[in-house]
Amino acid sequence: MGFLYALIALGYTMVYGVLKLINFAHDAVFALGAVSTWYIFGELFGIDTPKTGLVLVITVLAVLIVGGLFSGGVAVALERVAYRPLRKRNAARLSYLISAIGASFFVTYLLQQDFLPFLTGPGPRQFPNIVSAAQDAFSFELLNVRVTTPRMLVVVGALICFLVLDRLINKTTTGRSIRALSEDPVAAQLMGVNVDKVIIMTFFIGGVFGGIAGALYGILFGTIAWNIGFIPGVKAFTAAVLGGIGNIRGAMLGGLLLGLIENMSTVCIGSEWKNVVAFTVLPLVLIFRPTGIMGERIGG
Amino acid sequence: MAMTGVPTRKSAPETLRSHLDRNYPRLSQKLPDTFVTPANVAFQGWRKLGYFRYLLAAILMATIPYLMDNDIFPILQGGYGINILFTTGYWILLTLGLSVVVGLAGLLDLGYVAFFMLGAYTTALMTDSGSPDQWHLVTWSPWLVLPFAVIMALVAGFVLGVPTLRLRGDYLAIVTLGFHEIVRQSVNNLTITNGSRGIAQIPSPVIDLPFYYQEFGLDAEYYWWFLLIPAILGAVLMIKHLDNSRVGRYWSAIREDEVAASAMGVPVTKMKVLAFMIGASVSGVAGWIYAIKIGYIAPNSFPLLQSILVLCAVVIGGLGSISGAVLGAILVVTLPEIVRELSGGDEIFGFSIEAGRIAIFGALLILVMIYRPGGLLAAKRRRTELQEAGAADGVVVAEDPGAHVKTRDADLWDDRKKGEH
Amino acid sequence: MGTLMNVEGVTMEFGGLRALSDVNIDIQEGEIFGLIGPNGAGKTTLFNCITGVYTPTRGKVDFSGGSITGKRPDQIVEVGICRTFQQIRLFPNMSAMENVFIGVDARHQTSIFGAIFRSPRHHREESEGEDKALELLEYCGVRKFANDLAKNLSYGDQRRLEIARALGTKPKLLLLDEPAAGMNPAEKNGLRDLVRKIRDSGVTVLLIEHDMKVVMGLSDRVAVLDHGERIAFGKPEQVQKDPKVVEAYLGAGTGGNAGQPPASTTPTEPSDG
Numbered sequence: 001m002g003f004l005y006a007l008i009a010l011g012y013t014m015v016y017g018v019l020k021l022i023n024f025a026h027d028a029v030f031a032l033g034a035v036s037t038w039y040i041f042g043e044l045f046g047i048d049t050p051k052t053g054l055v056l057v058i059t060v061l062a063v064l065i066v067g068g069l070f071s072g073g074v075a076v077a078l079e080r081v082a083y084r085p086l087r088k089r090n091a092a093r094l095s096y097l098i099s100a101i102g103a104s105f106f107v108t109y110l111l112q113q114d115f116l117p118f119l120t121g122p123g124p125r126q127f128p129n130i131v132s133a134a135q136d137a138f139s140f141e142l143l144n145v146r147v148t149t150p151r152m153l154v155v156v157g158a159l160i161c162f163l164v165l166d167r168l169i170n171k172t173t174t175g176r177s178i179r180a181l182s183e184d185p186v187a188a189q190l191m192g193v194n195v196d197k198v199i200i201m202t203f204f205i206g207g208v209f210g211g212i213a214g215a216l217y218g219i220l221f222g223t224i225a226w227n228i229g230f231i232p233g234v235k236a237f238t239a240a241v242l243g244g245i246g247n248i249r250g251a252m253l254g255g256l257l258l259g260l261i262e263n264m265s266t267v268c269i270g271s272e273w274k275n276v277v278a279f280t281v282l283p284l285v286l287i288f289r290p291t292g293i294m295g296e297r298i299g300g
Numbered sequence: 301m302a303m304t305g306v307p308t309r310k311s312a313p314e315t316l317r318s319h320l321d322r323n324y325p326r327l328s329q330k331l332p333d334t335f336v337t338p339a340n341v342a343f344q345g346w347r348k349l350g351y352f353r354y355l356l357a358a359i360l361m362a363t364i365p366y367l368m369d370n371d372i373f374p375i376l377q378g379g380y381g382i383n384i385l386f387t388t389g390y391w392i393l394l395t396l397g398l399s400v401v402v403g404l405a406g407l408l409d410l411g412y413v414a415f416f417m418l419g420a421y422t423t424a425l426m427t428d429s430g431s432p433d434q435w436h437l438v439t440w441s442p443w444l445v446l447p448f449a450v451i452m453a454l455v456a457g458f459v460l461g462v463p464t465l466r467l468r469g470d471y472l473a474i475v476t477l478g479f480h481e482i483v484r485q486s487v488n489n490l491t492i493t494n495g496s497r498g499i500a501q502i503p504s505p506v507i508d509l510p511f512y513y514q515e516f517g518l519d520a521e522y523y524w525w526f527l528l529i530p531a532i533l534g535a536v537l538m539i540k541h542l543d544n545s546r547v548g549r550y551w552s553a554i555r556e557d558e559v560a561a562s563a564m565g566v567p568v569t570k571m572k573v574l575a576f577m578i579g580a581s582v583s584g585v586a587g588w589i590y591a592i593k594i595g596y597i598a599p600n601s602f603p604l605l606q607s608i609l610v611l612c613a614v615v616i617g618g619l620g621s622i623s624g625a626v627l628g629a630i631l632v633v634t635l636p637e638i639v640r641e642l643s644g645g646d647e648i649f650g651f652s653i654e655a656g657r658i659a660i661f662g663a664l665l666i667l668v669m670i671y672r673p674g675g676l677l678a679a680k681r682r683r684t685e686l687q688e689a690g691a692a693d694g695v696v697v698a699e700d701p702g703a704h705v706k707t708r709d710a711d712l713w714d715d716r717k718k719g720e721h
Numbered sequence: 722m723g724t725l726m727n728v729e730g731v732t733m734e735f736g737g738l739r740a741l742s743d744v745n746i747d748i749q750e751g752e753i754f755g756l757i758g759p760n761g762a763g764k765t766t767l768f769n770c771i772t773g774v775y776t777p778t779r780g781k782v783d784f785s786g787g788s789i790t791g792k793r794p795d796q797i798v799e800v801g802i803c804r805t806f807q808q809i810r811l812f813p814n815m816s817a818m819e820n821v822f823i824g825v826d827a828r829h830q831t832s833i834f835g836a837i838f839r840s841p842r843h844h845r846e847e848s849e850g851e852d853k854a855l856e857l858l859e860y861c862g863v864r865k866f867a868n869d870l871a872k873n874l875s876y877g878d879q880r881r882l883e884i885a886r887a888l889g890t891k892p893k894l895l896l897l898d899e900p901a902a903g904m905n906p907a908e909k910n911g912l913r914d915l916v917r918k919i920r921d922s923g924v925t926v927l928l929i930e931h932d933m934k935v936v937m938g939l940s941d942r943v944a945v946l947d948h949g950e951r952i953a954f955g956k957p958e959q960v961q962k963d964p965k966v967v968e969a970y971l972g973a974g975t976g977g978n979a980g981q982p983p984a985s986t987t988p989t990e991p992s993d994g
């Protein structure tokens with residue numbers, strides 16, 4: 001679970017790093033990742049039996065890529081509709097936040113409808129059963145925790161994503177532009193950075209990872225609903241802050257840490273309090289170490 | 301009734317025209333004198349009434365339930381109309397309260413309903429409610445419990461406010477959100493609050509005076525509304541008084557420039573906590589009323605969504621203005637109903653109204669932010685603030701790059717970074 | 722005429738960066754004290770240390786016999802120190818009158834209960850406050866803008882308004898951060914007169930200023946900061962001739978009579994709010 005948070009946190013952290021804006025709507029993006037893959041693979045193609053071997057790998061990759069792209073696309077659309085007009089109008093920060101909330105609501109509750117086939121409707125839906133949880137070939141016990149294939153998938157997937165992003169941010173031109181924009185927008189612009197494009201890129205990348213997380217969620221838990229975005233969204237934000245908002249590696253670290261804390265509290269206090277603990281982490285972090293564990297620079 | 305701090309108290313009495321010019325200049329240009337001058341009589345007359353206005357308003361408001369019992373809108377008859385009225389009523393209270401926090405002091409509170417919940421639960425736990433083995437602190441009559449609901453809310457406002465009000469806007473928002481959930485989950489998990497099953501049979505209040513006895517309840521539905529009237533008018537009065545006072549000015553100063561305010565002697569954190577507490581207390585009162593009317597509360601009665609919806613109402617209606625808050629509340633409560641009526645059912649082209657309501661408000665929120673950032677009926681001051689309060693470079697929202705949590709140091713740190721001494 | 726404020730050994734470090742090093746200054750009651758130095762010397766940082774925005778890493782600040790080191794800005798106002806900002810921090814969407822009122826409010830005591838229940842104190846303070854605010858606006862020459870939004874005022878008027886607001890807090894010591902920046906010569910003369918008027922009314926003034934004519938003409942005593950250190954201290958005529966000062970402004974290799982250090986490149990952009 002911690003890895004999922006980390007993935008989602010990446011999205012938050014990236015947008016914040018560049019725009020100093022908390023992309024409230026990111027939780028909807030995440031949910032959308034799950035929904036889109038559910039729809040495309042489950043409903044449209046009707047894939048529902050566990051796969052093995054190479055077919056498995058391909059299917060999984062396909063699912064993740066589709067989910068990622070879809071979410072990335074939506075994130076960009078969101079930026080276009082909900083944030084760009086505000087930027088053009090020099091809006092106050094409050095406006096962005098409220099608009100983000102509006103966007104999040106709009107998308108999330110739209111998903112709750114069922115008048116179009118790709119909207120899930122109010123109830124939970126069965127995610128295509130691609131990866132069998134009971135697959136013995138890959139499951140083993142590690143430190144008293146049962147590691148099954150889906151969980152392995154999440155971990156591996158997240159790690160790969162993280163590595164990719166890290167390389168992207170630090171080694172490519174796009175990555176440099178993003179970093180430049182996050183450090184000093186005016187200078188970056190003067191140096192020829194196309195601000196609009198970079199912002200789109202940032203949203204896209206963040207969205208992609210959110211979407212991948214969504215798809216992984218579906219694989220991991222087997223069922224999805226329209227409202228799965230919200231709580232993980234807030235927790236992921238907490239994770240991002242915990243690790244240092246605006247910092248990629250921090251997001252990763254934060255996600256893992258939060259997952260760990262959550263699980264430990266389940267053991268110590270009982271699982272009903274899990275959410276409460278997660279929610280209390282945020283104010284605690286903000287009070288005692290507001291810059292997070294790894295500080296605020298996007299490059300880590 | 302827009303809220304702007306009227307500068308000079310001793311200048312000539314304001315005319316309708318000057319009021320319009322000051323607050324709604326574009327509208328003022330469109331209205332010719334032939335219309336404004338006679339209307340001015342009503343305007344100034346109304347002003348002259350002073351505190352009598354509230355009495356008048358109370359009487360007018362009291363007649364609403366009777367007006368609803370007519371044949372033009374037959375649906376309003378019977379329980380339905382009263383329910384809508386009641387819901388609108390406590391929503392107005394909620395938006396008014398949040399308006400103080402968000403509109404006057406500029407603090408983004410996403411967990412406002414937590415106080416509502418606390419008020420309701422305090423009421424439940426201090427009256428003779430629930431099943432026989434329900435834990436109670438005391439079992440008093442609902443009237444007696446009211447001050448305690450308020451106190452509970454005040455304390456909660458204080459507890460939430462002190463550690464968190466140094467945080468910057470975005471973070472404050474998320475933390476308040478978390479607060480709501482923490483409260484809700486805690487109530488859900490504790491046995492004394494009967495967990496997720498909630499508490500039922502919260503007693504209705506009874507007026508037991510020597511010359512008059514009245515039970516609130518099924519045969520006396522109107523009385524709930526009558527109870528709301530003083531609450532609402534009281535809140536309005538309080539807000540007006542605060543706005544035009546030292547406290548209100550301090551809140552405006554904090555909204556405009558916290559650092560400068562602090563440098564001019566404004567105890568910033570104290571003022572923010574105060575705003576929080578005031579808002580919380582109003583919410584607590586609303587919670588009290590809710591508990592005793594509906595008679596049943598459970599953690600699920602107060603979803604996080606509701607907190608955000610109240611915020612929506614305040615923002616869409618208009619920040620910092622009383623009429624805006626009222627409008628917002630009315631919109632949020634009645635719009636879905638109106639749409640439902642017009643479409644003759646629960647769906648439009650398969651679009652479920654009940655759930656879709658939120659989606660619509662979400663979209664509305666975005667639109668409002670883009671086109672009318674202060675909300676529909678915002679006070680003039682807020683409108684100008686929100687329209688122009690952006691970064692000079694217009695590139696990104698880089699209000700204070702790198703500045704983070706504690707606005708005090710961080711702000712001036714940035715001044716340093718800009719290359720001064 | 723005693724010592725009003727004593728800055729002792731104040732050092733200010735931000736992480737690895739040392740903005741102020743062991744600065745010592747005393748301010749006498751009733752004087753106009755000038756703080757000068759090249760850009761980046763640490764003058765505003767010193768202001769910030771005095772007014773509680775920063776807490777000095779080392780050293781202390783005493784005022785009127787009591788320590789004010791590390792107090793919050795609003796507490797500083799209470800003991801009688803108020804400041805203006807280099808970049809003008811008025812409340813842009815409030816009227817000039819309301820801006821000054823905030824300053825005046827600092828000396829009021831209407832509590833929240835008083836506000837809600839309209840206590841007699843509230844009414845009295847509102848009335849008196851209005852009078853006082855108008856008076857101050859008049860004093861600073863901006864009375865006619867009383868009902869105009871602060872952001873609509875011209876640059877020079879905004880600076881005066883900021884001073885009026887600061888005066889509202891009835892300070893014993895007024896800190897002015899580059900009050901003449903961006904003003905034309907006529908405005909600067911007006912400012913000079915205003916500062917003298919303020920001093921004559923019993924308020925001690927400490928000002929940061931780049932314009933040498935203004936500073937030297939006004940100040941009874943002057944201190945020069947460079948790279949966070951106090952390099953000179955005393956009467957203006959003496960300090961002007963101090964070779965260290967000349968060097969700081971003009972660079973090494975210019976010995977002899979200091980003459981006028983060059984007019985510095987003060988930013989002339991209007992307030993950016």
